[in-house]
Amino acid sequence: MAKIKVELKERSYDIMIGCGNLPELASLVRQEKWGREVFVITDPLVNDLCGDTVRRGFKAKPVTLEVPRGERFKNLRVAEKLYDELARLGAHRDSLIVALGGGVIGDLAGFVAATYMRGIGYVQVPTTLLAQVDAAIGGKTGVNHPKCKNMIGAFYQPKAVFIDVSTIATLPARELRTGLAEVVKYGLIEDADFFKFLEANAHHLNTKAFEDEGTKRAALGLWQTIVGESAKIKALVVEKDERETKARMVLNFGHTVGHALESLTRYRAYNHGEAVAIGMRAAAKIARRLKLLDEEVEARLTALLEKLGLPTEIAGLPAKKIVDALAIDKKVIGGRVNFVLPERLGKVVIRDDVPLTLVKNVLNEMGAK
Amino acid sequence: MAKIKVELKERSYDIMIGCGNLPELASLVRQEKWGREVFVITDPLVNDLCGDTVRRGFKAKPVTLEVPRGERFKNLRVAEKLYDELARLGAHRDSLIVALGGGVIGDLAGFVAATYMRGIGYVQVPTTLLAQVDAAIGGKTGVNHPKCKNMIGAFYQPKAVFIDVSTIATLPARELRTGLAEVVKYGLIEDADFFKFLEANAHHLNTKAFEDEGTKRAALGLWQTIVGESAKIKALVVEKDERETKARMVLNFGHTVGHALESLTRYRAYNHGEAVAIGMRAAAKIARRLKLLDEEVEARLTALLEKLGLPTEIAGLPAKKIVDALAIDKKVIGGRVNFVLPERLGKVVIRDDVPLTLVKNVLNEMGAK
Numbered sequence: 205m206a207k208i209k210v211e212l213k214e215r216s217y218d219i220m221i222g223c224g225n226l227p228e229l230a231s232l233v234r235q236e237k238w239g240r241e242v243f244v245i246t247d248p249l250v251n252d253l254c255g256d257t258v259r260r261g262f263k264a265k266p267v268t269l270e271v272p273r274g275e276r277f278k279n280l281r282v283a284e285k286l287y288d289e290l291a292r293l294g295a296h297r298d299s300l301i302v303a304l305g306g307g308v309i310g311d312l313a314g315f316v317a318a319t320y321m322r323g324i325g326y327v328q329v330p331t332t333l334l335a336q337v338d339a340a341i342g343g344k345t346g347v348n349h350p351k352c353k354n355m356i357g358a359f360y361q362p363k364a365v366f367i368d369v370s371t372i373a374t375l376p377a378r379e380l381r382t383g384l385a386e387v388v389k390y391g392l393i394e395d396a397d398f399f400k401f402l403e404a405n406a407h408h409l410n411t412k413a414f415e416d417e418g419t420k421r422a423a424l425g426l427w428q429t430i431v432g433e434s435a436k437i438k439a440l441v442v443e444k445d446e447r448e449t450k451a452r453m454v455l456n457f458g459h460t461v462g463h464a465l466e467s468l469t470r471y472r473a474y475n476h477g478e479a480v481a482i483g484m485r486a487a488a489k490i491a492r493r494l495k496l497l498d499e500e501v502e503a504r505l506t507a508l509l510e511k512l513g514l515p516t517e518i519a520g521l522p523a524k525k526i527v528d529a530l531a532i533d534k535k536v537i538g539g540r541v542n543f544v545l546p547e548r549l550g551k552v553v554i555r556d557d558v559p560l561t562l563v564k565n566v567l568n569e570m571g572a573k
Numbered sequence: 574m575a576k577i578k579v580e581l582k583e584r585s586y587d588i589m590i591g592c593g594n595l596p597e598l599a600s601l602v603r604q605e606k607w608g609r610e611v612f613v614i615t616d617p618l619v620n621d622l623c624g625d626t627v628r629r630g631f632k633a634k635p636v637t638l639e640v641p642r643g644e645r646f647k648n649l650r651v652a653e654k655l656y657d658e659l660a661r662l663g664a665h666r667d668s669l670i671v672a673l674g675g676g677v678i679g680d681l682a683g684f685v686a687a688t689y690m691r692g693i694g695y696v697q698v699p700t701t702l703l704a705q706v707d708a709a710i711g712g713k714t715g716v717n718h719p720k721c722k723n724m725i726g727a728f729y730q731p732k733a734v735f736i737d738v739s740t741i742a743t744l745p746a747r748e749l750r751t752g753l754a755e756v757v758k759y760g761l762i763e764d765a766d767f768f769k770f771l772e773a774n775a776h777h778l779n780t781k782a783f784e785d786e787g788t789k790r791a792a793l794g795l796w797q798t799i800v801g802e803s804a805k806i807k808a809l810v811v812e813k814d815e816r817e818t819k820a821r822m823v824l825n826f827g828h829t830v831g832h833a834l835e836s837l838t839r840y841r842a843y844n845h846g847e848a849v850a851i852g853m854r855a856a857a858k859i860a861r862r863l864k865l866l867d868e869e870v871e872a873r874l875t876a877l878l879e880k881l882g883l884p885t886e887i888a889g890l891p892a893k894k895i896v897d898a899l900a901i902d903k904k905v906i907g908g909r910v911n912f913v914l915p916e917r918l919g920k921v922v923i924r925d926d927v928p929l930t931l932v933k934n935v936l937n938e939m940g941a942k
């Protein structure tokens with residue numbers, strides 16, 4: 205297993221990345237004394253696919269708490285049911301939560317861990333590409349509010365992020381692509397070489413290789429590299445700014461417009477990566493109009509996103525409503541909307557002075573009404 | 574204003590203690606740049622008594638969010654209403670919450686501050702003796718779960734604790750006494766001289782002096798000393814152990830049995846200080862039976878509590894049920910109930926090996942069935 209340390213003083217932890225390593229989680233928990241009783245929070249599908257593999261290694265069978273699958277169940281009601289269950293089962297401060305699943309499970313279970321008895325330990329075991337490269341790293345936990353995604357939450361670091369990349373071989377193509385949007389983001393904001401690596405390997409970055417056991421092994425090797433590089437970049441940014449006061453904002457590249465699109469369409473029309481892909485292209489176009497970025501990078505970003513099968517056009521949504529939806533986002537500070545804008549491959553800048561009419565024009569150019 | 578620093582690295586803050594200083598909060602917030610928009614969370618009674626005094630100093634009138642008064646409203650439902658209101662009013666990461674009220678308001682508003690947009694700034698402005706000497710200091714926030722008090726919460730430090738002792742002149746006698754139980758606790762666990770000071774002044778520690786404007790001023794001087802000494806001890810203990818892993822447990826002196834009594838009677842029969850008073854006496858009696866404590870200290874503790882008008886007997890509750898209720902408490906670790914037991918004035922020890930039959934006998938001795 206590869207180890208990447210997230211250095212946050214007394215809250216430091218490791219991201220561990222392997223392939224087929226899920227059965228080793230139990231011995232790690234035992235060895236590190238992370239919890240006397242283990243509660244696995246997961247959804248029915250992930251439980252079917254990996255639940256037994258995770259549980260097998262534990263001497264005392266962990267209790268599994270299933271929550272319904274889907275972003276719309278990441279809410280305070282479901283969190284409350286988990287509190288009830290944990291209380292009923294006698295979970296205490298020395299209990300451990302294992303968040304086994306995608307970003308929704310990680311955010312929800314992480315938030316419950318952050319707030320049950322004022323915080324108990326938890327391990328992130330992300331099973332989707334999106335969660336492995338992004339959501340599970342950095343201690344952001346939370347649930348959705350009808351008005352705004354992740355509006356209720358906490359910064360609360362896990363004991364570890366434990367990644368088995370073999371889990372992504374079970375993902376549907378669209379689920380894999382949503383993670384790829386964040387992977388592209390890392391290249392663009394921090395690492396030009398990684399961006400070029402993605403351009404060179406784009407034709408391999410899909411689910412085709414998983415159809416055959418022979419090609420699957422080679423493909424998982426490539427994915428291990430991609431997850432590792434992404435996790436490294438995410439860890440570095442988080443270390444600089446644990447609570448997202450400034451430096452961490454670069455991770456919001458593509459997310460300003462992306463979140464507005466998601467909330468406007470009630471998280472139904474786009475999944476997160478699709479919205480971010482559109483948002484990244486929008487940010488590149490805004491940067492172009494502000495003369496921060498040259499045409500070539502915008503074109504390469506668009507080409508890479510398209511090669512990966514991610515959307516780059518807005519299908520007929522009203523531009524004005526998207527702009528209105530920007531204003532409620534957490535990234536708004538002092539009434540100003542923050543945009544993360546690319547200057548070149550591997551370098552972005554944060555600007556809070558983008559005229560909203562310019563944003564509207566860009567959205568129109570991309571197909572908004 | 575006296576200042577006591579709570580040293581918690583990047584989360585350090587001051588406890589400020591004055592008399593008639595509420596109107597100065599606004600300029601402090603402005604000077605320290607603690608928030609662009611201010612939201613005062615309070616209850617109707619406190620709002621009537623001090624709301625205008627607090628709001629007056631602000632140039633931009635703070636929005637006031639009232640929640641119903643009482644411990645039973647410290648729950649996730651009410652927190653959710655506050656999230657809704659904050660979102661509707663456009664509260665952002667740079668907004669500030671002022672928690673104006675007793676411990677219920679402080680816990681609830683602190684929890685909302687801890688979890689709204691993953692944490693925004695807040696100032697504790699405790700208006701009861703209990704909140705001034707205890708709840709407002711140390712960053713414990715939370716709401717109640719039907720099964721356990723403060724089961725859902727977070728450790729989240731405020732920007733400051735801003736205390737105006739003149740607010741306690743408005744408290745009913747029983748409210749003042751509930752705070753006194755915690756004051757006695759500080760003397761017993763950490764400071765024998767302070768305990769003796771309380772014994773010497775016990776006859777002044779009631780609401781009588783507040784009935785006359787002349788004696789009120791002198792009395793408030795005495796209270797300022799008491800609040801200051803208590804806050805100092807609380808701050809020292811919190812500094813040693815921010816997240817209550819070990820050292821902070823001494824603050825739970827009297828709280829093991831106290832919490833069990835409160836939850837068993839659904840927070841109706843006893844207020845917090847009353848339950849803690851009984852719990853402290855129970856702890857002293859347990860310590861006596863374990864030969865940790867001599868008779869004199871137990872007698873002095875009981876005498877002081879009685880002089881202050883606090884209960885020291887259990888009125889007919891079933892001892893077995895109290896013992897059962899101990900097991901669900903947050904202080905239970907690895908299935909063992911932790912007791913904080915006095916050894917002498919100013920010195921306690923934590924024990925997790927107290928036989929529950931011994932506890933039951935002590936409860937019977939104190940009037941339990």
